[in-house]
Amino acid sequence: MTVVDAEVGCYLYGIVAADLRLPDGLTGLDDQPVELVRLDDVAAVTSGLNADRQLARRDDLLAHSRVLDAVAAVGAVIPVRFGSLLHDRSELLKQVLEPDSLRFADMLRELTGLxxxxxxxxxxxxxxxxxxxxxxxxxxxxxxxxxxxxxxxxxxxxxxxxxxxxxxxxxxxxxxxxxxxxxxxxxxxxxxxxxxxxxxxxxxxxxxxxxxxxxxxxxxxxxxxxxxxxxxxxxxxxxxxxxxxxxxxxxxxxx
Missing domain, CATH: 3.30.70 (Alpha-Beta Plaits)
Structure with missing residues (x-):
């Protein structure tokens, strides 16, 4: 897994099961490689993005949707609203995954096969x-x-x-x-x-x-x-x- 640089934020696309395999070569905003940040049974779908990057272009929204739909083609995914940028991997874990990993796991089970x-x-x-x-x-x-x-x-x-x-x-x-x-x-x-x-x-x-x-x-x-x-x-x-x-x-x- 590629480690996201501490000076670069984590752009969040969605939540998936920890054992999901991403499509090969999947890239997101600014053509950055998409990766998983795992915790227990769930994982965040994320890519690196400069913290001061403005998210207002139509291409950004299209890239966000493209990643989610590509992931949905290989497994269940819980979408996250467009524009969700965390300061770093630590904040992603503390603010998103740690408080809600069980809730996410239940939601993913309900979405499996749909x-x-x-x-x-x-x-x-x-x-x-x-x-x-x-x-x-x-x-x-x-x-x-x-x-x-x-x-x-x-x-x-x-x-x-x-x-x-x-x-x-x-x-x-x-x-x-x-x-x-x-x-x-x-x-x-x-x-x-x-x-x-x-x-x-x-x-x-x-x-x-x-x-x-x-x-x-x-x-x-x-x-x-x-x-x-x-x-x-x-x-x-x-x-x-x-x-x-x-x-x-x-x-x-x-x-």
Whole structure:
């Protein structure tokens, strides 16, 4: 194991089992080699980083995620939030590993054999709006009524039209989200549904999937994407670390 220089801080990516073998040649921020700092049954995934280094670049966040996902591909990992830099190895042991090694070990046992996937689906507005018009006579009538009229003379009708479209889209989103979950939830052991990121967002859901079922889950996601291709865009992210389900930090921080 490479010894981290005392004058260089320990950048922390996550927590793993002490017997995990890191991918060969794995590097992290500033292309520094990633190593394990072990204590009993757990270990910190870390790399050296100058203590005065500013962590604000997009490349830094990408490097952080890349390390976690590479580690998750070979074993269970508890992610640590981006930007966690300890003064040195001694502080890492005292502040992170020593107080929580048993808690980390329990969390890792629960994560063993699981990976996170995230399914993000966005409506194609050009395709979905005609659906809404066809399904709602009042919307169709108001749309026709306001089409060629000046905004000043049709203001109230346009406001009403906007409200009806928003309500219809919300109802459609609810129905479609239930359909999506019915298709993919059976492959998961846990899921976390996020809030819509905008009116065109159908669903954003993170799932924990058993590794032995990953192929079947991915096939189901591909079939869902093909089925929705004419009205929505399906993005599948994963397998990744379980960002949405666990975190190493206590509510009172490391101290």
């Amino acid at each position: 990976s996170q996937y995230t399914v993000r689906i966005r409506y194609d507005e050009v395709r979905v709006l005609p659906e809404i018009v066809a399904e709602n006579p009042e919307i169709a009538r108001l749309r026709q009524q306001t089409r060629d009229r000046p905004e000043e003379s049709s203001y109230q009708a346009r406001v009403r039209l906007g409200e009806l479209v928003a309500n219809a889209l919300e109802a459609k989103r609810g129905d479609d989200a239930q359909m999506v979950l019915a298709r993919i939830e059976p492959f998961s052991v846990a899921l976390s549904v996020g809030e819509p990121g905008g009116p065109e967002q159908l669903i954003d859901v993170a799932l924990l999937v058993e590794n032995r079922r990953r192929d079947r889950f991915e096939k189901a996601a591909e079939e869902l994407a093909a089925e929705l291709a004419d009205r929505a865009v399906v993005k599948l992210v994963g397998p990744t670390a379980a960002y949405d389900f666990v975190g190493a930090e206590r509510t009172d921080g490391w101290a």
